[in-house]
Amino acid sequence: MELKIELNSNKKQKPQPGQKLGFGKIFTDHMFIMDWDKGLGWHDTKIVPYGPIEMYPTATCLHYGQEVFEGLKAYRTPNGEVTLFRPEENFKRMNASCDRLCIPNFDEEFLLEALKELVKLEADWIPNDEGASLYIRPFIFGVEEALGVHPSSKYKFVIILSPSGAYYDSGLDPVKIYVETKYVRAVQGGTGAAKTGGNYASSLKAQDEAEKEGYSQVLWLDGVHRKYIEEVGAMNVFFVLGDEIVTPKLQGSILPGITRKSAVEMLKSWGMNVSERLLSVDELVDAYKNGNLKEAFGTGTAAVISPIGELKYDGLVMNINNGEIGPISQKLYDNLTGIQFGKLEDPFGWTVVVK
C-alpha cells in the first residue's frame, strides 16, 4: 500500500523543555488516516495535517460504539535514537479487538511501517524531559451512514500523537484505589478483553464516585461472583503476597496488557515467584490482616508501573507499605523504563528503532 504524505504548513508551537505536559492534552502537527469500504478494503492511506474529521451524524460509531483503540509510546534515547516499545503487540491486540467488535482486520506490518513514518516526521515532538514520551493513539471507528444495528460497511483508522508526561498527577507517588462493589465492568464473553471505548464509557460512573471519595481509580471485581480481582480502570494489577507476586489470570474479561506481559517476563527472568491466577478479594484482605500484603502496583502504557499505596474495600482502608513505593515496584519501574528510554540494555528484544 502506498502512503501519501501531505505536510502541514501551519505548524504549532512545541512545548518548552520543562513544561508540564500532563497526559494526552497536546497533539502534534500530523496524523495518519486510512479508510475501509466494503469491496475496497483498506485504502487511501495517508499522513495529513492534524485536524477535524468529517463524518455524518448517522456515523455508526456515534450510535452503537463500534470502535477500538490502542495506546503505545515513542521514546528518545540518550544517544538520540527514537524507539517504540513492543509495537507489534499493540497491532496484534488491536486486530483481536477488531475481531470482537466485527471490524475488519488490517495488515499489522504495513501499519507498523506507517507508524514509523509518522513518528519520524514528528520526532521533534518527542519530549526530552525525564519520564516524558510521545504517546501514540491508534483508533478505528465505523462511519457508515445508517441507523440499523449491524457492522459498519465503512471505517476510518486514525493515529494521533501526543507528547505526554505521567498519567497520574502524583507521578510515581503511590495512588489510592477503590475496590468497586456496586458496579461491574465486564464478564467472560463480554468485551473486557478488547480495547474498545464502550468499556471505558461504562466505567465512568464508578470512577466518578471513587474520585469524589479521594480515590484515583477503581479496582474491578469479576462481574459474576463479585469476588475475584480483575484490573484497574486503566491498568492491570499485581500484588506481592509474602514471596509470591500475583496478577489475575487472563480469562477474557480483562485487557491482556502489554506492560503486564512484560512485567511477568521480567520478574520470571529474575527468578521471582510470579503467578497468574485467580485472586479473591477475601484472600487479599486476609493477606493484609496477616501482614502478608507487601506491595501492590498497576501496570500500563500510560501508567507505566504505578505503586498502589491504599486500597479501600467495603469500608476497610488498607494501607500498603506505609503508602510508599515498595522494592519490587521500584525495581520493575527502573528496569522497564530503563529499557524503554534506552538507558539499559534490552535483553528481551522489545525495542524497535524508528530512527
Ligand code: PLP
Ligand atoms: N487495562 C486497561 C483497562 C487499560 O486501559 C490498560 C491500558 O492500556 C491496561 C490494562 C494496560 O495495558 P497496556 O499495558 O497494554 O498498556
Ligand code: COI
Ligand atoms: C494506555 O495505557 O495506553 C491506555 O490506553 C490507558 C488509557 C485508557 C488512558
